[in-house]
Amino acid sequence: MARLIVRSLRNLEHVEFEPSPRLNVISGSNGQGKTSLLEAIYFAATSRSFRTHRMGDLVTHGSRIGSSRARFVQTHEGTEPLSREQVASIEGKRCVVLVDGNRPSSLASFATLSPVVAFHPNEMTLTTGPASGRRVLLDRLALFMSPSSGDHRRRYETALRARQEILQHGQAGRLDELEAYEELCARHGAAVTRARAAAVDALMPELIEAFASIAAPELSLSVNYAAGGSQDVEVARVALRDARSRDARRPTASFGPHKDDVDLALDGHPVRLVASQGQHRALTLALKVAETAAIRNARRVEPVLLFDDVSSELDRERTEALMTYLGLTRGQLFLTTTRPELIVTPRMNSAERRDFHIDGGVILGTPPRQGS
Numbered sequence: 001m002a003r004l005i006v007r008s009l010r011n012l013e014h015v016e017f018e019p020s021p022r023l024n025v026i027s028g029s030n031g032q033g034k035t036s037l038l039e040a041i042y043f044a045a046t047s048r049s050f051r052t053h054r055m056g057d058l059v060t061h062g063s064r065i066g067s068s069r070a071r072f073v074q075t076h077e078g079t080e081p082l083s084r085e086q087v088a089s090i091e092g093k094r095c096v097v098l099v100d101g102n103r104p105s106s107l108a109s110f111a112t113l114s115p116v117v118a119f120h121p122n123e124m125t126l127t128t129g130p131a132s133g134r135r136v137l138l139d140r141l142a143l144f145m146s147p148s149s150g151d152h153r154r155r156y157e158t159a160l161r162a163r164q165e166i167l168q169h170g171q172a173g174r175l176d177e178l179e180a181y182e183e184l185c186a187r188h189g190a191a192v193t194r195a196r197a198a199a200v201d202a203l204m205p206e207l208i209e210a211f212a213s214i215a216a217p218e219l220s221l222s223v224n225y226a227a228g229g230s231q232d233v234e235v236a237r238v239a240l241r242d243a244r245s246r247d248a249r250r251p252t253a254s255f256g257p258h259k260d261d262v263d264l265a266l267d268g269h270p271v272r273l274v275a276s277q278g279q280h281r282a283l284t285l286a287l288k289v290a291e292t293a294a295i296r297n298a299r300r301v302e303p304v305l306l307f308d309d310v311s312s313e314l315d316r317e318r319t320e321a322l323m324t325y326l327g328l329t330r331g332q333l334f335l336t337t338t339r340p341e342l343i344v345t346p347r348m349n350s351a352e353r354r355d356f357h358i359d360g361g362v363i364l365g366t367p368p369r370q371g372s
């Protein structure tokens with residue numbers, strides 16, 4: 001990303017920002033706007049926030065409209081850099097996006113144009129928390145690998161809810177309807193399962209490598225996709241039909257990709273039972289690094305990495321290991337921290353790093369870019 005203009009998002013009333021194409025360290029005390037700046041970049045890239053689903057929360061209190069405008073520059077090997085301007089704005093609950101002044105064909109196509117991967121402290125529950133967090137990670141990656149997967153997921157979820165409604169309110173006279181919804185569940189569910197299985201295959205080698213670099217090379221990490229459904233439509237069809245009476249007494253179906261999880265184990269033992277706090281954090285970071293690598297492999301583009309408040313979650317040694325690892329990646333990085341002294345980058349050319357300070361929603365220390 002070469003340039004960002006934010007208007008009325010969170011405590012950022014008006015920010016213009018020209019980052020380094022490599023490393024950007026954004027420091028500031030608590031509550032000054034560091035996360036908001038990363039959120040604004042993420043919003044311009046995806047039309048979403050990584051910390052809320054309620055998009056209206058992003059608009060500065062007392063303002064009607066908020067927007068984020070970013071110029072993304074992508075370099076594909078052997079070709080000229082590709083530059084595009086993405087704008088995302090919110091008015092009330094309505095979100096409008098533009099790419100070089102035009103409406104994109106869908107929000108999903110907008111969200112995958114300029115890949116970004118965000119990592120923030122709330123995600124520290126990725127390894128210990130509910131399976132839904134791990135499913136979201138797989139779905140984000142699947143969207144880059146197979147863009148139709150998002151559509152299959154939405155259709156699956158709609159059909160699943162409709163099937164459940166019929167089962168709970170009585171099937172009498174509605175058997176045809178029930179069969180039709182089960183057919184949709186089976187077809188779209190199998191597509192979701194296939195997309196997630198491919199995402200796990202892409203993630204696994206990258207995760208094992210990243211975990212060994214960031215955490216402990218002596219520990220053996222294993223990753224297994226625990227599918228709740230099947231890639232085979234016929235298997236899914238039969239499983240759903242056989243589970244009707246059981247599912248009628250439950251809040252949702254007992255079979256299908258809404259029950260998926262990713263099992264993580266250290267030396268053969270479930271991570272959630274044996275990992276130390278530090279190992280959980282390192283594994284969570286490794287998951288994000290692996291997501292980045294898998295998106296790069298799928299799209300041949302370096303994702304922009306947004307790391308929020310990393311140093312508060314890691315000890316000095318692991319922060320250094322992470323920095324070494326990130327130094328080896330070729331993409332653009334944004335790191336926020338209250339402790340910039342921990343972000344040491346000896347292997348990085350000093351011209352590649354820019355340090356910014358944010359205070360009360362105002363960015364300081366942004367020397368003008370040469371040639372602009």
Ligand SMILES: Nc1ncnc2c1ncn2[C@@H]1O[C@H](COP(=O)(O)OP(=O)(O)OP(=O)(O)O)[C@@H](O)[C@H]1O
Pocket residue numbers: 009010011028029030031032033034035036037057058059060061309338
């Ligand atoms: N819609 C909003 N309008 C105005 N201010 C907001 C809005 N939402 C949040 N804020 C305020 O914006 C400020 C910046 O929040 P932000 O989370 O970006 O801080 P931060 O620098 O990342 O802090 P920390 O280091 O504690 O994570 C906070 O004071 C927060 O209360």
